[in-house]
Amino acid sequence: VNERVSISIVGASGYSGAELLRLMLRHPHIQIEKLFANSSAGKHLHDLYPEFRGRLSKVFEPYSIDAVSTSRVVFLALPSGEAMNLAPDLLANGKIVIDLGGDFRLRNTQDYETYYKHTHHAPDLLQRAVYGLAEWNQEKIKSASLIANPGCYPTSAILPLLPMLKEKLIEPSGITITAMSGVSGAGRKADLSLSFCEVNDSVKAYKVAEHQHIPEINQTLSDFTGEAISVSFVPHLIPITRGIYTTIHATLKPNTSRERVAEAFEKYYANAAFVRVLKNELPELRGVACTNFTDIGFRIAEKTNHLILCSAIDNLTKGAAGQAIQNFNLKFGFNETDGVN
Amino acid sequence: VNERVSISIVGASGYSGAELLRLMLRHPHIQIEKLFANSSAGKHLHDLYPEFRGRLSKVFEPYSIDAVSTSRVVFLALPSGEAMNLAPDLLANGKIVIDLGGDFRLRNTQDYETYYKHTHHAPDLLQRAVYGLAEWNQEKIKSASLIANPGCYPTSAILPLLPMLKEKLIEPSGITITAMSGVSGAGRKADLSLSFCEVNDSVKAYKVAEHQHIPEINQTLSDFTGEAISVSFVPHLIPITRGIYTTIHATLKPNTSRERVAEAFEKYYANAAFVRVLKNELPELRGVACTNFTDIGFRIAEKTNHLILCSAIDNLTKGAAGQAIQNFNLKFGFNETDGVN
């Protein structure tokens, strides 16, 4: 059958929103209904994103719960602190909500408030929300009505780490994560620090020890391993538009061979549609641009007995919109790769 | 007095050679004599570097020991493995040699051969060579005839680490270093992997656990602290022309405050002309572009008790030509900042 599920996007004018649209245009089972974006209400999609001219004719609308009524699924692609105000109503109206933001990822409201600097207004939904890490949480995703799509940095760090931790190949302490992100990760906005002249030819670390993805990484690694894990994480802004490259140093347990590492990845990802574990190469960001793949490579530094893990994702695809559609597919029983292949 | 020291450059057609020239044009005590570059012999400097047109009229010459005779100082800016063939003769002829390459940095020939993949042809010079880390080795530099100018990555990693290690504020084990370099660090050459289309919009880790700067970092940290230190180091190529950004995770010793870290930096760098320790900010690469500065910032991650150190340098200036001129100034008793201010 050729069922199409009607969806709407709230916050459709941002980069994640546009990426959802780029992918959905190819999705055989999605009917794009409404694009909500208060700040751009009245503008055409192609005014902001000329690539859609002649391919998708839509006008941004101001959001209201009534306007969304005919959609079965609502994707939220909003700045943090906004989704928690909308989700309760949407769920009460029977919508399935896939939130690309951070409002429903942390179960601990204290962590949320510390790192996101907002009070949480819908704390009761935190237990109901399912963390949409598609490769690891499929069963729960299938039955979820509120899916908290993972953050971009967490996706890039958790996917290489979990098989190593599950198989106890690395020490759970002393893990250091250094990540580089393209500028689209900061969102579409007029901000001097994101202007071409400030970013081009430069690099800067930011939010060191303060980034809101730290508790998300820790929570997820701890959840799936049963151990309390706390990582050291430093993100950087680099002059690229899309993509995250993450390099992890972890202490290898004694007598762990290269083969053992490869086997662990094989065990967990042999059938993963969107994880490619490289045998000898190290990932390059250009290999995952505009795709939903996570490329993972590794090396053993024998002198210090570290395992080095490198991963590459497109922050807008696997790190946001692509994984959201992957979750949509899992939820509705479509092919996992529909629209994201 | 207005003394000018006559110098020549071997390997002058590369990016470090051109950077030497850019700086030397402003140096009040340098007389640029000859530019040697076998592969570009016969070409004008401005054929390769249009910025010198009308400012410095020189033709590249093929190198010979005779041709260099009237220069008092010879800067070697050659691919690894070449300087060791030239330096013995130059020293025998009474020249002062400042080598921007890696041939004389490692005292251990075994390490050299492992990491540089060449046999060392002048091992007896390794004890004579002085490591030109200007901020830490001034006395030896003054009396050196063969100065091994530090590597770009080592400069960026050692300068932030040494005060912390000397003051025993961090554990000497478990130090992880993740660094990003501009493409000029790979040298000026026709190489597909350095072409715009392969590098732009991409990132890749390379030479993980194999980079020749690993033993240099380890040797230098060990030399200056008296402890055997071995770091985990991963370099990355990112789409910028110049600059290195280095982020270090180290385990802070118990009860070490932010103030204590700041004091340690103050102790060692209060009078350093080219090290700027930031009080609250994190460094940005754009702040050091085309300068000889090393900008250092830090953060304490209380949750994991890590000290995060970030440093930014221009790989061609502080990481190569600028530090070489700084060494020249120290050696000859000129102002440390002449030509590099």
Added chain:
Amino acid sequence: VNERVSISIVGASGYSGAELLRLMLRHPHIQIEKLFANSSAGKHLHDLYPEFRGRLSKVFEPYSIDAVSTSRVVFLALPSGEAMNLAPDLLANGKIVIDLGGDFRLRNTQDYETYYKHTHHAPDLLQRAVYGLAEWNQEKIKSASLIANPGCYPTSAILPLLPMLKEKLIEPSGITITAMSGVSGAGRKADLSLSFCEVNDSVKAYKVAEHQHIPEINQTLSDFTGEAISVSFVPHLIPITRGIYTTIHATLKPNTSRERVAEAFEKYYANAAFVRVLKNELPELRGVACTNFTDIGFRIAEKTNHLILCSAIDNLTKGAAGQAIQNFNLKFGFNETDGVN
């Protein structure tokens, strides 16, 4: 029916070859058979282009006429001067040949030899070749066995100019064309002048008055208008990977209104799947990246009575592989947008 036409690509390791593959993976009626690339023979496609890992498993082969035997269509994506040596044999063997290079675009061998600096070895094929400007030459393309796919710059210049010239809205003399190209237009090769450090933060004009696309533009404009037209054309290399942006100044005929210009575009492109004429905006390159669209905008400069035409294409898609597939679709009667939508 779900017919799939078997195709092979010669010169598949270049950027146009890879772009053909990227598009063909989505094409419902193409079966990718063999990838020929002498210089990369034995390597996997994903060794050169990591984005294909897990999506298309192919090994490059050395080209021979025998090896190509089972393919019905052969796409040639070779440096100039090579296709003319292969095409005669392929045509003699009944293959349909779509040449993405310049060997069969010019009917005048003298022009070919002047601008391409080769003697032409298959001059008898020049009359047989059909110029694959999809929007203007559909009927001939349908019956062609040798399709000369247009050059990237000519596509970007001819599409905006032809409606103006056909409707006699601009003077045929004094047309100046200034174009900017991404680096992929120069092909995938180890070449110092294409290295990141030489290209980034820079711009240069090249092949002024000598570019091989000049006679192609002149021939095509003259063919379709019946007037002898000769343009002034200057290409530039700018620091982007993909895309061509072309700005044309032409003298408007007296009393020609903005509306008249818009109508002329409407007349010729109202039903063109891949030409988008902007009403008020000027095109942006980001709007056509990785698409087969040509975006065209225009302005009238009343003071000098010039019509300014601006066009944007992706040089690898509409300027090469995309238009080649569009031609393939026309030839075989598939939807014009198959694989390139």
Added chain:
Amino acid sequence: VNERVSISIVGASGYSGAELLRLMLRHPHIQIEKLFANSSAGKHLHDLYPEFRGRLSKVFEPYSIDAVSTSRVVFLALPSGEAMNLAPDLLANGKIVIDLGGDFRLRNTQDYETYYKHTHHAPDLLQRAVYGLAEWNQEKIKSASLIANPGCYPTSAILPLLPMLKEKLIEPSGITITAMSGVSGAGRKADLSLSFCEVNDSVKAYKVAEHQHIPEINQTLSDFTGEAISVSFVPHLIPITRGIYTTIHATLKPNTSRERVAEAFEKYYANAAFVRVLKNELPELRGVACTNFTDIGFRIAEKTNHLILCSAIDNLTKGAAGQAIQNFNLKFGFNETDGVN
């Protein structure tokens, strides 16, 4: 003597202001007094521009006429429409004013209002202002109290055109100018259209037939040739930080040789410190980055009898701050190259 002239900068927080400071730090006869920037008042210079840390310690102040009292020269680096409100008072107080903006470049207030979209509030100063095109207006600059520093695009277009027009080598009509600018030309501001993600990998023409530099080019070409000249000009934004590359197509007068063109350039620029006319090469933007040079190259397109002129400048240096200091030097009788060499 070692005289230092006390200067202040109004609008010092913008990119032209910062470039003035970068150059002035090397100027032997400038004493930097005050930095005015209302929007950044209270911030340190190094908060905005980390490169000045440790090199120039200044705090931005709100502007007032009293605060500027001790400075002999005031550089205005303000958005258009602001300098005309400050200049009358400054001049009345005996200051020499060098305005880097466009308020005093056009003598015709109607043109000013048409292109700048402001009413002019100091029209009486327009006759008093001297156009600071250093290579062509030296005598007037020496006696000026109000210098209107040329725009970046006009500088890049006028310098190659004037010798051709003065020597009557090209037709004065039908001149088309196509220019590409780095993003710093748009100023330092939070503006979505200048954000990295919107600019990177893209190109766009803008203000076609509407740019405020059109009347400036026309007025200057007409002033220096005595003929009414009106050009067709199209500017583009490209993904570089600094620099303008300008390509001009002009109709060559009959029987004009390449040698004649070279001689005309030699006649006017043989002694120009900052104009480099290339004999055979075409300019590259990287050759003028961070310098005050204008590089000019040319080609004759015999087929259409066009002369193609290409020029490259750094928009912040020769196109703004560098030329302003060159004007300062001319005015005060210092070496023309002081501070800008």
